[in-house]
Amino acid sequence: MLSKKTKYGLKALTFLASQKVKEPVQIAEIAKQENISQKFLESILLSLRKTGFLGSKKGKGGGYYLIKEPKEVLMTDVMRVLEGPIAMVPCVSLNFYEKCDDCPDEKSCSVNKLMLKVRDANLAVYRNSTLADLI
Amino acid sequence: MLSKKTKYGLKALTFLASQKVKEPVQIAEIAKQENISQKFLESILLSLRKTGFLGSKKGKGGGYYLIKEPKEVLMTDVMRVLEGPIAMVPCVSLNFYEKCDDCPDEKSCSVNKLMLKVRDANLAVYRNSTLADLI
DNA sequence: TGATTATCCTATTAAATCTATAGGGTAATA
DNA sequence: TATTACCCTATAGATTTAATAGGATAATCA
Structure with a gap:
């Protein structure tokens, strides 16, 4: 079985990849749109950042964004x-x-x-x- | 990850399939040869019998055997x-x-x-x- | 018939993993 | 300097996996 972690991680990555404007997206926004527990998603996005897939920005207007091109x-x-x-x-x-x-x-x-x-x-x-x- | 159940089940099936003589093999024999917990293997073989892969024979000279040809x-x-x-x-x-x-x-x-x-x-x-x- | 052998079956436990939550810390922005 | 939003650790609850225990049942053979 695919773990929820992987499932949520893939959905989050896809969500970020399909953003038209390349601005940071908040965890809360992704969690809401994809029906994911926000706190759980938080830890997943953190690990994706630490492994070089995502970048992040703190404070107002902050959030997560893709580092590489989707392809x-x-x-x-x-x-x-x-x-x-x-x-x-x-x-x-x-x-x-x-x-x-x-x-x-x-x-x-x-x-x-x-x-x-x-x-x-x-x-x-x-x-x-x-x-x-x-x- | 492949579960131990599957791993042991596959090993047991292969063991039975590679028997030269088509006589029942005891659980204890398979468990010993394949380094498997005997009681755990017992439940696995039981489920393989109930699903039609294996046949069994009780009493002396009993054991498990393949029902179909390996191929x-x-x-x-x-x-x-x-x-x-x-x-x-x-x-x-x-x-x-x-x-x-x-x-x-x-x-x-x-x-x-x-x-x-x-x-x-x-x-x-x-x-x-x-x-x-x-x- | 009766002792022995080996499968049959249920229940339970121990360990590991997964999922989610809690609660506060830290940095950036306006 | 207040607000926002990510950062981080710890922990708890639920589920699954792996293994064990203990006896019931059926077949064989002397």
């Missing part, structure tokens, strides 16, 4: 920040590789074999999708 | 039983469709748009994989 924002990067590893098991993860405790040999592991295919399929989708494609 | 066992079916819906959000699920509370219009939803592609990619993998391919 420059790859879904692989967004998903890794919001949802975590794209692979369903650590032993097939490119960026978060970890060996399984139980499995003595990855080469002969059926789970490894299947999940490798799944990872590749998902990567292909995310690598071919940008924020611009979601609008 | 007849589709991963789409296995995954839906073990892991649940293949889709990451209910609004793009073929077999477990549900409308989102928050989202007013699926057609214009960015999450829906992206997750539809992901679902299709995953389905393609699972539809093209059988238990025989995992050995």
Whole structure:
């Protein structure tokens, strides 16, 4: 299942990407428009800022804004920040590789074999999708 | 993340599929060979039996065995039983469709748009994989 | 028949994760 | 200097996952 965090994060990014005027948008505004708990959204936007997707401005007229052009924002990067590893098991993860405790040999592991295919399929989708494609 | 239930279930199915002699295999044997908690595996095998993947035999010489030929066992079916819906959000699920509370219009939803592609990619993998391919 | 074997089934608990909320701090603006 | 709006940590509630406990039931074989 996709976490609410990822769902809300994607909606917020899309919302910002579809703004005509490139001015900061307040958390409250995004939360209201997208039916998201404001406080929860706050923490999500914060993490998107810390990972370089968003910029922010404090005080009156402040809010969040996209740093890059929507077509420059790859879904692989967004998903890794919001949802975590794209692979369903650590032993097939490119960026978060970890060996399984139980499995003595990855080469002969059926789970490894299947999940490798799944990872590749998902990567292909995310690598071919940008924020611009979601609008 | 893939649940342990699914991971163990897949390993057990593969273990049974790779048996030379088609005789029932005891839970304890599978648990030992695959490093799985026996009691946990017990409940997993039970659910695989109830969903028509496995047969069982009680008493001495009893155990679990595959009902179909490995190449007849589709991963789409296995995954839906073990892991649940293949889709990451209910609004793009073929077999477990549900409308989102928050989202007013699926057609214009960015999450829906992206997750539809992901679902299709995953389905393609699972539809093209059988238990025989995992050995 | 009776002892043994192994699955069947329900309930419960422990741990982890996810989602949301609370409450105040900090910086920018007018 | 008052107001606005982001910043940050802590925590609680809910849900899911993983594992365990304990016994019931059915089949086999001596």
